[in-house]
Amino acid sequence: MNQNVHYLTPPLPTGAMQFAPCGLLRDVALFIYSQAPYPVPEVAQAASIGLIAGIAGSAFQTPTHAGLNLYTMAVAPTGIGKEAGAEGVDGLMSAVLPTLPAAKQFIGPSRFSSEAAIHRHLEKSRSFVSMIGESGKWLQRVSNPRGSQHDRDVATVLLKLYSKSSAHSIYRGAAYAKEDDNIADILSPAVSIYAEGTPETVFSALSDDFITDGLFPRFLIFEHAGAWPARNVNRQRQPSTHVTEHLRALCQRALDLLQQQQYVEVRIEADADAILTAFHDEIRRVLETADDEVTRHLWTRSYLRAMKLACLCAVGTNCQMPTVTTEMVVWAINIEQAATNNVISKIVHGETGDIAKSETAQMNKMREVMNEWLAKPWPELAGYNVGNETMHSMRLIPWSFISKRLRNKPVFEKGHNGANATLKRTIDALISNGEYAELRDFQKREEIKFSGRLFVPANEHDFWKHNGNYLKAR
Incomplete structure (x- = not known):
């Protein structure tokens, strides 16, 4: 059998994020996917990127002089097969270690107990990937302002380390009363993380504060929200000779560069650079026009992540x-946009568990x-049994429709003092913002045969005023 060919690789589900277009990054993802008892493409994607970033993080640099470390996370329901990510990484490294034992330094600890523990490990290895299970609970713990000081220190260190992998960056050590306990400075440390979690734990704490804290937005989130995978009856138990040799060559190259305290700057073709520059400019426009900190935090590292993803693909090739x-x-831009848009969509649509703290999500859901009501044709709205076609044609939005559509949504149901109070606060906020106005003492109620509260877009209320039908905007 030709071991250079991947036989019986399960097909990717329709709509799944595509693996890297070429090179070792693609081969590693395909192996992790093919060896899984229940193949999940998002798990294979996140794990493969985490592994290659852990190896190449400090030894290679982007054209903008950033290291290639990344934080990735696979999010999928309990029991679906997330453990296949870490198992696949272990299988790949087990194939390399017999002929290159030093490569074990690229796999870091699965748990960080304290800031000092991270420092100590960096003294042994300044480029590695840590594989963290139950990451939702872990993130909540280290991001909790009322949590233990050790946990908060770990979060602070990981925030700093994310951007310390460039060639001339130094992560400063620490001095203690006993000189033997002192921790040395670390040159261009490259810590990468591959984390796994469930939607319930990862997104349950996704409030504005949780995002602006800074650690969560540094993760590239790969969520599997599709059908459960079928059992893989033809699992690939071991990586091919081709993949093993290619991975070993990358490990050896990285070890040599680290030992010599050198690095390789990844080149970029002119056309590729132009596309990345356009993406950078687009992100800048989003950041400049965003009216909330959550959006800024989620998009602000998108260009850098896309650049790092493309460079990891190049290094693997x-x-x-x-x-x-x-x-x-x-490929890199598509991955970055899809991942970030997915998180933003959850916030906008009120699909996060602790969403009651997020007024932004509540307002966005009510706007939607x-x-x-304004955009859909009447036949699509008639089934709600609220209002009538006449008022719909007049662009009058009934409160009963808004309430019926939203009162059972978690974003309102879990709000302070319950759904009704949260709905009232939200419509008041939209009115105060000048987005909508309430029609009080509306003179055509008999004509439209409706006695409930009515709202109109603020840019249309002058029409009603000039026609004598609008008396007062709240």
């Missing part, structure tokens, strides 16, 4: 002279429902 191509850049 040719670790001697890595060069980013257009194909790699397009009010726009639905």
